[in-house]
Amino acid sequence: MIRVGSLLAGCALASCASVGELRDRPPIIDVQTEKSVNQVAGCVSEQWSRQKGTTVNTMIIENGVVVSIGWHYYSTPVTEAVLEVTDEGQRRRVKLISRFKKMKEKNIEAYREALKPCLT
Numbered sequence: 001m002i003r004v005g006s007l008l009a010g011c012a013l014a015s016c017a018s019v020g021e022l023r024d025r026p027p028i029i030d031v032q033t034e035k036s037v038n039q040v041a042g043c044v045s046e047q048w049s050r051q052k053g054t055t056v057n058t059m060i061i062e063n064g065v066v067v068s069i070g071w072h073y074y075s076t077p078v079t080e081a082v083l084e085v086t087d088e089g090q091r092r093r094v095k096l097i098s099r100f101k102k103m104k105e106k107n108i109e110a111y112r113e114a115l116k117p118c119l120t
């Protein structure tokens with residue numbers, strides 16, 4: 001019982017949110033590209049998978065793909081950020097959503113840097 005309580009408390013402190021809950025938040029980065037959905041999603045998955053101690057997942061959605069990055073708090077998965085890539089005809093919309101309501105500028109910049117080669 002104590003372990004379950006501490007896991008729930010830890011999850012609350014870590015601001016646990018599901019991929020679906022994160023997708024409902026406003027994006028911290030919202031750009032467009034001419035690259036295909038699969039090109040962007042594949043590139044981002046590769047970039048994010050280079051970070052030690054993280055887990056990268058991909059999920060197909062209507063008109064696109066969602067790539068998420070996170071880690072585990074004990075056995076509880078914690079999603080840090082979600083990248084949603086959707087096909088809008090001539091261009092693809094790329095939105096980055098973070099679990100943090102206010103992400104530090106240096107962290108946003110790190111995500112932008114990881115996205116650059118995937119968008120051009």
